[in-house]
């Protein structure tokens with residue numbers, strides 16, 4: 776053939792075996808709005824990802840490849856290794872938007888530096904900021920039981936009539 780086919784986007788799993796705990800979002804990744812780090816037990820992340828994969832579609836080619844490969848990689852984790860696994864950027868992109876939801880559901884936990892303690896349950900507040908047409912902007916924050924900020928970010932909901 777004289778023409779070359781478009782190369783497939785390449786995604787390579789981390790070569791390091793996954794451990795019993797995964798850092799899914801937070802300050803260490805420089806994620807906007809996070810003032811603490813969010814962790815999850817790998818077995819609970821596997822459960823979540825299986826559910827998620829059955830309902831999700833779309834995303835870029837590389838995200839689709841990563842979603843499926845990540846499940847296999849997570850299932851092969853070494854549960855006896857108590858160190859924390861850091862995700863690569865594609866994996867982070869997939870999981871980060873769900874991090875606070877996983878905390879709310881009691882699956883993930885956060886480590887508050889101020890308290891030097893891990894929490895599975897946080898205090899959440901939401902404040903309305905503004906409304907314009909069908910769009911509503913609000914701020915969502917999560918604090919530890921001692922009122923230290925864990926997460927704060929602005930969100931937007933668009934109402935479809």
Ligand SMILES: [Zn+2]
Nearest residue numbers: 887890919923
């Ligand atoms: Zn605290």
